[in-house]
Amino acid sequence: MSLRKIKFDKKIVLSFWIILIALIIAAPTLLPVFRLNLLGRYLSLSIVALGVDLIWGYTGLLSLGQGIFFALGGYCAAMYLQITSSSEFPNNIPEFFALYGVEKLPFFWEPFRSPVFTLLAIWVIPALVAGLIGFLVFRNRIKGVYFSILTQASLLVFFNFFNGQQKLINGTNGLKTDVTQLFGQMVGSESMQRIFFWITAILVIAAWFFAKWVVKGRFGNILIGIRDDEPRVRFTGYNPVIFKTIIFSIAGGLAGISGALYTVQSGIVSPQFMTVPFSIEMVIWVAVGGRGTLLGAILGAVFINYAKSLVSEALPASWMFIQGGLFILVVTALPEGVLGWIQGDGPRNLLQRFGLKRKIETYPSLEVNNKEGNNE
């Protein structure tokens, strides 16, 4: 049975790769810029979904606050773009400051003049914030639903703080990036958006390989161990707090990268990135795609969001119902998610139900090997 499964998985993975590479190569020529830009955004969302899969699918930590780290990454990118494009505005600081009578750049903006600092900050700052929150929560052995509530509460704290800071980061209006300049070109321009699409596509693949590297081997096994039986991991001599902090921090860093890519492709970052529904949606993408599969997180993020934009165009206001329905369907009928269902015996069982496939014998190994089985 295991042999069969490995072959099956390999086929899936191979065909996935072919389709993926073909899509990425074909997309910029096939799709109008508007659609390409949407696809780019959804691909960037799949990076935050990968993080959710690492912490939830593998480690069992259901975070409802990934929006915090997503937005932090977005703000880092936007601050850099705003500050490097502010030479024609009064005091050489971003335009919005003038609205609130601010004449001097707040101190924390200063390092964002440096592109190197910004590229680091995009993932390091969210990772550090996640690590800090995580460490405090995990050290106090806050688990399960209390952890989820706490992350959601943190999300609301961040949301309200960012919403109220007009003089620091333009508060509820957020920071626009589409009219800023990068390498002498407007960030919102077609050619720049094409470049961002490529960068996103490459980073999604890189993030996927990174996530696979993290979960393979003994480190990943400990994460699964923590998910399934944390006290047992403790009694074996491991300190779950460190492992949970590390993986939560990694997920935060991925969320930051995702947020930065999303920001430059959607043209704005605002506290809307830290609303409660958005962070819950991230969890839904992973649940639908398949927990603990990594690939499922990517597919879930891209397809659900694409469906969202298509449905919203055709039937405005109906998306929330469809999304809710989808979530209920997955939770009740496909608890492992779509990919988990395919990797399990889902399709075979379905065919059986319609009488299209012979029922598996009690001893699968006999049927698969088919050697000793027919001796009688």
Next chain:
Amino acid sequence: MNNKDLLNLIDITVSFEGFLALNKLNLNLKKGELRAVIGPNGAGKTTFLDVITGKVKPTNGEVIFKGKSLVGKKEHKIARLGVGRKFQSPRIFENLTVKENLEISVTTPKSPLNLINKSIKDEQLNEIYRLMKIVNLAQKVDSKAGSLSHGQKQWLEIAMLVGQKPDLMLVDEPVAGLTDEETDLTADLLKSLSGENTVVVIDHDMEFIRRLDSNVSVLNQGTVLCEGTMETIQKDKKVIDVYLGRPGD
């Protein structure tokens, strides 16, 4: 207390909101000893293990292991000091394979950096194969632990315990749900482990305890009622009253 003792429990009291799960319990273990602990339900057997492994902090009293106090130490620290525990119902990682389960137990050091960076050491891999042979799971290397039978799960957990190389093994009901034959094999296995290791076995099964042929401590109402060989305790009047029942009952 003397230097040959591996573990001393001194006047341990555990109070759960007024209910005394353990009441001034005293127990000493020598290095290499095999000790059986029996007692009726609610006598405090599992709490006794919880106190040693750091899951429960005693309200009063001291736990001295290898000359150091364990009270207030975190579970994983105590485990690293050399206290291993096997749980009552088999607690293995069902979604991992037999080999992966054993990898978790034999890996040292147990730091994230070691786990993510390096592959498992050869001697640890050899140890895994040795353990799998001992507990007859060599055929099941890559099977999910969840697919094992109950007895195989019990044995996998015992193998994980041994793989941890603890100085003190705490074994909670290792033969619950095992066949007679498996029970006998488990008793032999535990006997062979003592000497080099110090083993504490908690169980109800009298036949099994008798077969261990070790000193027995009888717990009752959170305290040690009586200690001695099986013959001694079977003749002890207090033990007969609370636990064994009178002959002919």
